[in-house]
Amino acid sequence: MTIPIRNTVFDKIKEAGSLTDVELYKILTKEGFAITEARFNKILLDLEILGLIKVSWITKDERRIEVFLEEIEVDEVDEQNKEMMEKDYEASFPGFEK
Template identity: 65%
Template sequence: MADFPIKNIVYEKIKAATSLTDADLIKALTKSGTTLPDDKFNKILLDLEIMGLIKVSWLTKDTRRVEVTIQEAEEDDYEEQNKEMMEKDYEASFPGVEDS
């Protein structure tokens, strides 16, 4: 659980830049006082990519591009429908309330 604050810091740096190289990200983190070993840095990038927050792709043999994943509107529509359905189910769980 100790990884969450560091993941948040890394994600906020990526989000602020929208797109940057891994080297630029490391420089930005170091400049703000956060230093990470390579294995920890790579694990955080992998975790953020698995969570669907970022996309990492290779530019050259030694350079990766890191960018924020754009959330599509379809997911928002689905969440909205889900929320409405949950509200209706919740209201329906109180029989006889509407009659009073």
């Protein structure tokens, strides 16, 4: 079973963290992945739509590609509620002392 080219492209971007589309295309070509420019752009678009990468223009002919890291916001009230529910659950067992 082969790995889809989209996964390979994402792995290369993730390894580098941030690179240009020209650099990425050279890396893929060097490793033996012969893809057309249209297919390359479609893969980048798909990854951006999925929320995995961020693509921004640097110059007229060059784009910056970065891994998009979503920050997970922790709600303190939800955390406190979860802790209280766990304590209430544990306390509901007879003979349990903490």
